[in-house]
Amino acid sequence: MSLASYAVRRAALGLVQVLAVVTLVFFLVEALPGDAAVALAGDNPDPARIAQIRAAMGLDRPTFERFAEWLLGLPQLDFGVSLVSGRPVADFLFGGIGPTVALAALTLVLLVPISVLVGVLAALREGSLLDRALTSISVALHSIPEFALAVVLIAVFGVQLAWLPPTAVGADLFAQPAVLVLPLVVLLARPICSISRLVRAGMVDALASDYVRHARRLGIGETRVRFAHALPNALAPAVQQVARTTDWLLGGVIVVEAVFVIPGLGTVLVDSVAARDLPVVQGLAVVFAVTTVAVNLLADLVAFRLAPRAEVVA
Amino acid sequence: MSLNRRGFLGLTSGLAVVTLAGCGSGATSASSTPRTGGRLRAAFAGGGAKEVLDPHLANLFGEAARSKAMFDKLADLGNDVSPQPRLAEKWEPNADLTRWRISLRQAAFHDGRPVRAQDVLASYARILDPNRAFRAKSSLALIDLPNSRAVDDRTVEFALKRPFGEFPNALAAFGAYIVPEGVEDFAKPVGSGAFSFVSFEPGRSVLLKRNPNYWEGAPLLDELEFVIANEESARTNALLGGQVEYAHDLTPTTARSNASGDRMTIHRSPNSAVQAFAMKVDRAPFDNRDLREALFLLTDRPQLVESVLAGSGQVGNDLFGKGYQHYADDLPQRERDLDKAKFLIRKAGAEGLTVKLDTSTAAAGMVEAATVFADQAKGSGLTIEVVQGNKDSYWADTLKNGSLSSFRSGAMPIETHVAQRLLSGSGTNVTKWARPEFDALYEKAVSTSDPAARGEAYREMQRVLHAEGGYLMWGFADWIVGAKPNVGGISTAPANTLDWARFDKVWLG
Numbered sequence: 104m105s106l107a108s109y110a111v112r113r114a115a116l117g118l119v120q121v122l123a124v125v126t127l128v129f130f131l132v133e134a135l136p137g138d139a140a141v142a143l144a145g146d147n148p149d150p151a152r153i154a155q156i157r158a159a160m161g162l163d164r165p166t167f168e169r170f171a172e173w174l175l176g177l178p179q180l181d182f183g184v185s186l187v188s189g190r191p192v193a194d195f196l197f198g199g200i201g202p203t204v205a206l207a208a209l210t211l212v213l214l215v216p217i218s219v220l221v222g223v224l225a226a227l228r229e230g231s232l233l234d235r236a237l238t239s240i241s242v243a244l245h246s247i248p249e250f251a252l253a254v255v256l257i258a259v260f261g262v263q264l265a266w267l268p269p270t271a272v273g274a275d276l277f278a279q280p281a282v283l284v285l286p287l288v289v290l291l292a293r294p295i296c297s298i299s300r301l302v303r304a305g306m307v308d309a310l311a312s313d314y315v316r317h318a319r320r321l322g323i324g325e326t327r328v329r330f331a332h333a334l335p336n337a338l339a340p341a342v343q344q345v346a347r348t349t350d351w352l353l354g355g356v357i358v359v360e361a362v363f364v365i366p367g368l369g370t371v372l373v374d375s376v377a378a379r380d381l382p383v384v385q386g387l388a389v390v391f392a393v394t395t396v397a398v399n400l401l402a403d404l405v406a407f408r409l410a411p412r413a414e415v416v417a
Numbered sequence: 418m419s420l421n422r423r424g425f426l427g428l429t430s431g432l433a434v435v436t437l438a439g440c441g442s443g444a445t446s447a448s449s450t451p452r453t454g455g456r457l458r459a460a461f462a463g464g465g466a467k468e469v470l471d472p473h474l475a476n477l478f479g480e481a482a483r484s485k486a487m488f489d490k491l492a493d494l495g496n497d498v499s500p501q502p503r504l505a506e507k508w509e510p511n512a513d514l515t516r517w518r519i520s521l522r523q524a525a526f527h528d529g530r531p532v533r534a535q536d537v538l539a540s541y542a543r544i545l546d547p548n549r550a551f552r553a554k555s556s557l558a559l560i561d562l563p564n565s566r567a568v569d570d571r572t573v574e575f576a577l578k579r580p581f582g583e584f585p586n587a588l589a590a591f592g593a594y595i596v597p598e599g600v601e602d603f604a605k606p607v608g609s610g611a612f613s614f615v616s617f618e619p620g621r622s623v624l625l626k627r628n629p630n631y632w633e634g635a636p637l638l639d640e641l642e643f644v645i646a647n648e649e650s651a652r653t654n655a656l657l658g659g660q661v662e663y664a665h666d667l668t669p670t671t672a673r674s675n676a677s678g679d680r681m682t683i684h685r686s687p688n689s690a691v692q693a694f695a696m697k698v699d700r701a702p703f704d705n706r707d708l709r710e711a712l713f714l715l716t717d718r719p720q721l722v723e724s725v726l727a728g729s730g731q732v733g734n735d736l737f738g739k740g741y742q743h744y745a746d747d748l749p750q751r752e753r754d755l756d757k758a759k760f761l762i763r764k765a766g767a768e769g770l771t772v773k774l775d776t777s778t779a780a781a782g783m784v785e786a787a788t789v790f791a792d793q794a795k796g797s798g799l800t801i802e803v804v805q806g807n808k809d810s811y812w813a814d815t816l817k818n819g820s821l822s823s824f825r826s827g828a829m830p831i832e833t834h835v836a837q838r839l840l841s842g843s844g845t846n847v848t849k850w851a852r853p854e855f856d857a858l859y860e861k862a863v864s865t866s867d868p869a870a871r872g873e874a875y876r877e878m879q880r881v882l883h884a885e886g887g888y889l890m891w892g893f894a895d896w897i898v899g900a901k902p903n904v905g906g907i908s909t910a911p912a913n914t915l916d917w918a919r920f921d922k923v924w925l926g
Binding site: 146257 | 458460468469476548549550552554555618619620621622642644645646647648650651652654655657658659660661779780807809810812813814816825826837844845
């Protein structure tokens with residue numbers, strides 16, 4: 104199969120996936136107990152007032168009517184208007200996407216080289232002290248949940264030593280990059296471990312494979328064998344893992360955003376689910392579905408290109 | 418290696434400077450003398466999508482504090498939760514309490530226009546719009562707007578639908594702010610408050626600046642910035658890390674662990690939030706008065722206050738509004754009496770009964786209180802089973818369902834508490850308390866202009882509630898605010914009253 108036809112098939116499938124996710128999200132949120140009117144009424148749940156809020160928001164209209172109206176707006180990039188605040192949903196998405204994308208991009212920029220380097224280093228010195236040290240560290244680090252790591256880092260470096268700002272409260276992320284350091288460390292900690300382990304395993308397998316032995320018999324230099332022949336094959340599984348990590352990062356890494364007060368997509372998601380602000384939740388579902396599909400499509404294409412034998416069946 | 422060490426030395430010497438600077442400001446205790454200038458950053462929990470600048474839609478504490486900084490009400494609640502004149506200079510009812518004449522003080526909106534009687538009427542008309550659902554609507558519903566009028570620019574005459582002696586409470590209702598006539602767009606709000614609008618980033622920050630022409634005198638701060646941090650730990654860390662100077666709503670645990678440090682000063686507002694369990698009196702098993710009394714008696718209030726509120730509070734006496742105007746403080750304090758509780762449970766035929774206690778994390782401490790209470794009921798013959806519900810729809814759920822639930826309320830006048838929760842027609846009557854003779858007592862209290870008769874009616878209502886009501890009000894939580902030691906002028910008034918989160922009286926030392 105050619106790369107082009109593979110890409111087309113995957114893209115078509117992606118579109119169906121996006122529609123399915125979005126529909127599912129709409130009806131799942133609809134099925135949550137309470138609606139926006141109840142959530143907004145809070146601790147003053149006077150039934151008459153809830154009924155009034157419901158009417159003012161148009162929530163008394165049939166579910167399917169509201170869903171159809173929203174779906175028809177999508178092709179024109181009209182995500183509707185927040186039920187609760189009356190602001191366009193697009194404002195929420197654009198407001199939250201900046202910090203999340205910035206964090207995700209910075210994480211990836213650091214993640215890929217570091218984990219490839221660590222993985223290759225461990226593989227080339229398989230069984231050495233260095234290999235075993237890297238293995239122990241990554242297993243230990245990988246077992247610490249983000250939340251716990253964040254709390255410890257904030258307590259030590261943010262509050263006790265005061266080397267770094269403990270949160271991003273009221274800060275401009277781009278003007279004060281120091282606020283990004285601790286969140287980045289937390290975001291990097293686990294993916295570095297998993298991806299470097301994958302690179303190491305792939306590299307060990309590749310170095311022991313028939314084609315590497317063959318390349319060596321042909322007299323190709325060791326550096327060239329390692330980095331031009333073994334490494335691309337070793338990276339294919341890691342690429343899939345990077346894609347999954349990217350999804351996770353774009354999903355806003357809700358915990359990290361909450362602990363460090365980064366007003367990204369994860370925060371928007373939590374707030375809008377709590378408020379049952381359906382249009383915003385749906386808008387986020389579209390963004391998440393599209394990015395997940397796109398990132399995985401890209402990863403599959405890269406993996407396809409790196410190691411066509413390991414073709415992923417769509 | 419050398420690079421690492423240099424980096425480390427650089428950072429530590431920086432730290433030393435910070436420490437020294439901290440010592441310097443601590444020694445002079447700069448917060449004792451008011452000073453002008455500076456920007457105060459205040460961290461509040463926010464609602465993200467829910468956040469609005471429309472003061473009539475304000476719902477969250479952060480929104481209330483912002484509204485208060487930019488807008489005024491005709492009246493607001495004083496430290497004893499009684500109405501105090503604000504934009505209204507004074508109020509005078511007619512003899513039968515159906516018409517109230519209100520004189521406005523000389524005040525101006527931020528754009529220079531004076532606050533006129535027409536603005537007051539237009540603001541109230543907006544809140545009372547039948548197609549909208551503003552929070553203050555139920556409090557203002559007794560105003561007969563078509564028959565109310567502006568006598569002149571600074572005098573309003575309100576006609577009421579029925580005699581109502583507590584009308585000033587309505588003027589102080591949550592969200593009853595005065596906005597300029599005809600305004601519907603609050604992207605750049607214009608109010609008459611102590612601070613005027615500069616910029617707004619939804620879900621992140623609102624920046625305000627001093628209004629030099631404020632009628633009560635210009636605030637001391639140059640600028641006031643509200644920032645949003647939903648996690649209590651984030652608010653605490655931001656304060657400790659010097660990113661904000663004021664952190665709203667901290668837990669007793671945080672207060673306890675930072676009370677002795679020099680990086681944070683803890684400010685407590687007693688009698689701010691009542692903690693309670695609500696028994697529904699219209700259904701089994703709590704339609705039995707003996708069983709309600711048994712619950713009152715098996716509660717170990719000091720233990721609840723100590724464990725749930727970590728000591729940051731006071732025991733309750735099953736009545737709302739400790740320390741507020743009209744509170745019946747002459748009733749004897751209930752103590753735990755397990756033997757009598759057991760006897761009453763047997764008498765009610767409820768021995769061996771299991772009762773579900775609905776709770777949720779909708780308010781801090783409710784789940785913990787429910788667990789401790791269930792523990793206290795052990796050995797009484799009654800088994801209390803804690804059931805945790807959905808926090809986002811909790812208040813609406815417990816209004817309809819179940820028989821026993823966790824309850825919490827902020828400060829409001831006792832009259833408002835009764836009107837909203839304890840009359841046959843009340844909208845949020847969790848305990849389903851509905852008694853014509855109690856309704857009549859309330860009518861008597863609000864329709865008489867004789868203060869002695871009014872006070873007696875309130876005491877009688879509270880005697881009935883204390884003896885056989887559905888609210889088991891076991892404690893009053895302190896409201897806890899943290900601030901940098903150099904912040905002065907923070908009041909200890911109950912949350913939701915005039916002096917709470919009142920930044921025009923605050924200064925940076």
